[in-house]
Amino acid sequence: MEIISPEGLRQDGRTPTCLRIIKCRLGLYDRPNGSAYIEMGNTKVLAAVYGPREVRSKNKQNLDECVIQCEMSRIAACGGERVRRARDKRTRALSHQIAGVFHAAIRKSKYPGSQIDIYVQVLQEDGGVMSACVNASTLALIHAGVELLDYVTSCTASINKQTAILDATNMEGQAGCEVTVSLLPNKGSIVSLDSSHTVHRDQFEAVMDLATAGCQQVYQELFSQVEAYLQDKHAIMSHR
Amino acid sequence: MKETPLSTCERTALTDMVECGLRHDRRGFLEARDTTISFGREYGSCSVILGETRVLAQVTCEVVEPRASRPSEGKLSIAVHLSPMAAPHLEPGGGGGSEVDALQQVLERNIKESRCLDLESLCIRAEESVWQLRVDITVLNHDGNLCDASNMAAVAALRHFHRPDVLVEEDGRVTVLSHATSPPVPTFMRKVPVCVSYALVCPQEDKCLVLMDPTHVEERVMTGKLVAGLNPHGDITSLVFPGRVALKKEQIMKCLEHAFRRAKIIAEMVQQAVEDDLQTRATEDRPSGFRDKLVSDEEYKRQRFTHLMATKVLTLPTESTEAAVPMEEEPSAPEEQDPANETTTNVTATSTNGLVDTPDDLEESRTTAVIASVTKTCKNKKKKVKKTKDVKMESDSEEEQQQTLLTSQDLQ
Amino acid sequence: MVDINLSDAEKCYIIDGVKLGIRVDGRDRLDYRHLEIETGLVSTANGSARVRLDRTDVLITVKMEMDRPSPDQPNQGRLRFFVNCSANAAPEFEGRGGEDLATTLSAMMDRLYSSPYTLDRSCLCVVPGKHVKVLYVDIEILDCAGNLFDAVSIGVKAALWATHLPRIFVTGEDGGELEFEVSDNPHDTERINVSNAPILITHLRITENLTIVDPTPEEEECGPVQVVVGVTPSGLITALQQLGQGTFTTQTLSAAIKLTRELGMKIHTHLTTKLRQEESMQNREIRGFL
Numbered sequence: 001m002e003i004i005s006p007e008g009l010r011q012d013g014r015t016p017t018c019l020r021i022i023k024c025r026l027g028l029y030d031r032p033n034g035s036a037y038i039e040m041g042n043t044k045v046l047a048a049v050y051g052p053r054e055v056r057s058k059n060k061q062n063l064d065e066c067v068i069q070c071e072m073s074r075i076a077a078c079g080g081e082r083v084r085r086a087r088d089k090r091t092r093a094l095s096h097q098i099a100g101v102f103h104a105a106i107r108k109s110k111y112p113g114s115q116i117d118i119y120v121q122v123l124q125e126d127g128g129v130m131s132a133c134v135n136a137s138t139l140a141l142i143h144a145g146v147e148l149l150d151y152v153t154s155c156t157a158s159i160n161k162q163t164a165i166l167d168a169t170n171m172e173g174q175a176g177c178e179v180t181v182s183l184l185p186n187k188g189s190i191v192s193l194d195s196s197h198t199v200h201r202d203q204f205e206a207v208m209d210l211a212t213a214g215c216q217q218v219y220q221e222l223f224s225q226v227e228a229y230l231q232d233k234h235a236i237m238s239h240r
Numbered sequence: 241m242k243e244t245p246l247s248t249c250e251r252t253a254l255t256d257m258v259e260c261g262l263r264h265d266r267r268g269f270l271e272a273r274d275t276t277i278s279f280g281r282e283y284g285s286c287s288v289i290l291g292e293t294r295v296l297a298q299v300t301c302e303v304v305e306p307r308a309s310r311p312s313e314g315k316l317s318i319a320v321h322l323s324p325m326a327a328p329h330l331e332p333g334g335g336g337g338s339e340v341d342a343l344q345q346v347l348e349r350n351i352k353e354s355r356c357l358d359l360e361s362l363c364i365r366a367e368e369s370v371w372q373l374r375v376d377i378t379v380l381n382h383d384g385n386l387c388d389a390s391n392m393a394a395v396a397a398l399r400h401f402h403r404p405d406v407l408v409e410e411d412g413r414v415t416v417l418s419h420a421t422s423p424p425v426p427t428f429m430r431k432v433p434v435c436v437s438y439a440l441v442c443p444q445e446d447k448c449l450v451l452m453d454p455t456h457v458e459e460r461v462m463t464g465k466l467v468a469g470l471n472p473h474g475d476i477t478s479l480v481f482p483g484r485v486a487l488k489k490e491q492i493m494k495c496l497e498h499a500f501r502r503a504k505i506i507a508e509m510v511q512q513a514v515e516d517d518l519q520t521r522a523t524e525d526r527p528s529g530f531r532d533k534l535v536s537d538e539e540y541k542r543q544r545f546t547h548l549m550a551t552k553v554l555t556l557p558t559e560s561t562e563a564a565v566p567m568e569e570e571p572s573a574p575e576e577q578d579p580a581n582e583t584t585t586n587v588t589a590t591s592t593n594g595l596v597d598t599p600d601d602l603e604e605s606r607t608t609a610v611i612a613s614v615t616k617t618c619k620n621k622k623k624k625v626k627k628t629k630d631v632k633m634e635s636d637s638e639e640e641q642q643q644t645l646l647t648s649q650d651l652q
Numbered sequence: 653m654v655d656i657n658l659s660d661a662e663k664c665y666i667i668d669g670v671k672l673g674i675r676v677d678g679r680d681r682l683d684y685r686h687l688e689i690e691t692g693l694v695s696t697a698n699g700s701a702r703v704r705l706d707r708t709d710v711l712i713t714v715k716m717e718m719d720r721p722s723p724d725q726p727n728q729g730r731l732r733f734f735v736n737c738s739a740n741a742a743p744e745f746e747g748r749g750g751e752d753l754a755t756t757l758s759a760m761m762d763r764l765y766s767s768p769y770t771l772d773r774s775c776l777c778v779v780p781g782k783h784v785k786v787l788y789v790d791i792e793i794l795d796c797a798g799n800l801f802d803a804v805s806i807g808v809k810a811a812l813w814a815t816h817l818p819r820i821f822v823t824g825e826d827g828g829e830l831e832f833e834v835s836d837n838p839h840d841t842e843r844i845n846v847s848n849a850p851i852l853i854t855h856l857r858i859t860e861n862l863t864i865v866d867p868t869p870e871e872e873e874c875g876p877v878q879v880v881v882g883v884t885p886s887g888l889i890t891a892l893q894q895l896g897q898g899t900f901t902t903q904t905l906s907a908a909i910k911l912t913r914e915l916g917m918k919i920h921t922h923l924t925t926k927l928r929q930e931e932s933m934q935n936r937e938i939r940g941f942l
């Protein structure tokens with residue numbers, strides 16, 4: 001089955017440079033300091049932030065800045081086949097990457113000696129899992145009130161027979177490489193870059209540019225959602 | 241055992257040195273350490289020595305049933321063992337730990353997912369029996385940059401490996417023939433994947449300096465890391481940049497350009513080493529293996545110094561520089577460098593980026609750098625080597641000077 | 653359960669309130685909190701349900717796989733429960749922290765459905781003696797605010813109700829191995845009969861002879877002992893478990909069990925009506941977590 005039809009549309013009707021619909025919500029749960037939920041097409045991710053709080057193990061404590069830890073897990077029914085273990089080496093590797101992303105984005109010097117934990121739960125995966133996790137974590141951190149240098153938005157791009165496509169689903173991404181870029185949109189600097197499967201260097205730059213442009217689009221979306229949320233909150237508070 | 245903590249003054253010394261354009265072991269920013277590839281007695285056993293990092297890779301094979309989804313392809317599995325033999329702070333067991341996970345991920349992406357090895361040639365009978373190759377990588381000594389070394393070792397071992405010949409009978413039985421009966425068959429590798437690691441050091445918020453092939457102590461000091469897996473044909477097999485630092489796109493593209501150049505060199509090196517060994521194996525009755533190639537640390541350092549002195553004083557580098565940014569000449573330096581000056585064509589001035597103004601300070605910073613590094617044995621040799629190295633120093637503390645960074649001294 | 657620190661004064665307040673017949677949030681002894689159920693959230697699973705009991709949030713997914721039957725029951729399919737406490741619920745559940753709670757819950761669910769009367773497993777059989785369907789029920793605890801057992805059991809019943817199993821045909825034999833064909837038609841599915849599926853009701857003994865139903869975490873801190881009773885729609889008790897370090901007198905226990913039967917039958921009828929209502933809604937928009 002062709003991924004891009006002769007008219008230039010993909011299987012779900014998008015053009016190659018079109019993002020999937022993003023729906024998100026901040027502040028789902030009360031117990032974590034910050035929580036958020038994001039849906040990018042069929043990829044659904046829940047994120048919770050606990051912190052800044054006291055470090056649990058003293059030997060990991062860093063007195064200059066805070067320690068950031070991330071744990072990602074998947075529910076059993078997140079993909080087509082049942083996942084036997086919620087946390088395996090793949091999720092561990094992704095957790096490290098996400099922690100690395102936020103090491104660069106959180107203003108760590110503001111919370112010396114403390115720990116910020118980010119917990120990400122993948123409810124359904126359909127391509128672009130790491131991007132969804134990073135975006136959800138950003139929203140959760142904003143909800144928690146942790147000081148960030150900038151939003152962190154993330155997007156995936158792939159390549160299919162010379163055409164670069166943005167935000168590929170699982171089926172579209174199986175054919176080619178998958179490049180995930182995490183960006184600080186206002187500064188324009190890349191915080192994380194991950195490329196799996198072979199891509200030729202001539203095409204790599206085009207794919208990376210597309211992913212960067214996609215990140216900016218994601219940023220617009222997230223920003224408007226956060227604004228709406230803050231306006232709601234303000235509306236509630238202004239009644240008192 | 242817990243890792244000995246790096247004192248603050250060591251840490252500051254290293255980052256300040258990098259800011260001034262020096263590395264603690266006198267290399268250029270984009271210079272790799274000495275690499276040696278040697279092979280053992282058996283086919284498929286390879287040891288790579290990258291500076292003081294030593295890695296051993298061993299390839300074994302077995303006949304198994306193929307995977308149901310891919311019935312005519314062989315299997316390849318890669319296992320990394322990082323035990324306290326490599327460094328005392330590592331956990332015994334050699335399995336878990338984030339370092340092993342990251343290493344495993346990079347190697348799998350580079351070698352398995354890039355499909356550089358032709359798995360179809362490992363098929364014996366479709367849907368019934370195929371060869372399964374297993375690469376076991378053991379880190380013998382950890383001095384930084386395990387990704388590059390392990391990748392090189394795995395690739396060289398796979399290229400060197402010869403699998404036994406098989407005889408397939410009509411009723412489907414497979415007989416594995418011994419080496420005496422029939423010569424073993426080499427594996428076929430289409431493209432040689434190479435891994436190049438860069439350490440990113442950020443002495444200040446916005447400045448970001450790129451070091452290639454970091455040693456262990458540089459890895460402890462670095463802020464971020466960029467690992468690029470590629471092959472000389474122009475494919476990027478994997479790119480892992482796990483954050484901690486914010487980079488601009490141009491810096492990443494520059495790193496990739498440099499990585500491609502380096503990839504060509506490494507691929508040729510690996511190819512040459514494999515061919516040389518196979519030739520000597522053909523002539524000798526019994527291959528000598530690692531017997532003559534094991535070298536102690538002391539011996540290695542001594543060899544390295546004599547090699548350095550010989551090459552750095554007498555080389556005539558043929559590459560021409562893109563003189564992008566004119567750099568300030570050191571006023572007092574020419575006196576020491578006169579003999580060296582005549583022999584070198586690209587005189588890139590010693591690093592002065594406004595931080596160190598007077599020649600005295602520069603001398604001082606160099607002597608402190610000397611004191612800070614722990615691996616040197618002879619002080620006199622040090623000074624001589626240092627002076628000749630002065631000529632080759634690039635200053636690349638500002639992004640604009642990245643240009644010059646890439647052009648000079650990347651040959652090793 | 654998650655740690656909550658309560659002062660003695662607060663504990664006395666709660667206990668005395670119950671003695672007087674009113675709880676902290678105004679409920680009666682046998683009142684449940686606000687309960688919300690939604691099915692069909694996760695499209696990759698055969699069946700799913702999300703239950704919110706005030707702030708307790710659990711997500712249940714059911715996935716079907718084929719496997720060999722156990723040797724002592726060659727014509728019966730299997731039902732397996734797995735519980736995972738997500739770190740979202742409490743940071744203590746990170747890594748392997750939530751394993752104790754998870755094992756208790758999954759063991760309880762196994763016991764609840766252990767009787768063949770609760771769920772007819774023979775309809776899960778495909779080829780007797782060789783292939784049966786195994787239903788993996790995965791329970792994800794997203795937020796923990798007291799009374800996990802009830803929420804989980806209600807969720808499991810709802811998820812099983814909403815499960816659509818694809819029909820499997822045996823197409824032929826190929827060298828001793830049977831070949832199967834799974835129906836591609838999304839509407840050609842089988843449902844599971846959950847008319848006898850039980851639910852759990854938790855009774856917390858706060859003080860002498862008084863038990864309350866559906867305790868909040870603060871109330872759980874005050875009471876020394878809980879009894880969890882599993883009851884089917886027809887009023888039969890399938891499982892019973894005592895949790896905690898306290899004791900029950902026989903009168904309290906039998907009174908609790910009798911109450912459970914009445915309460916259980918009421919809850920079952922309500923649940924079935926609501927589930928039927930949800931299913932009959934055309935073009936239902938799935939709210940999910942938004």
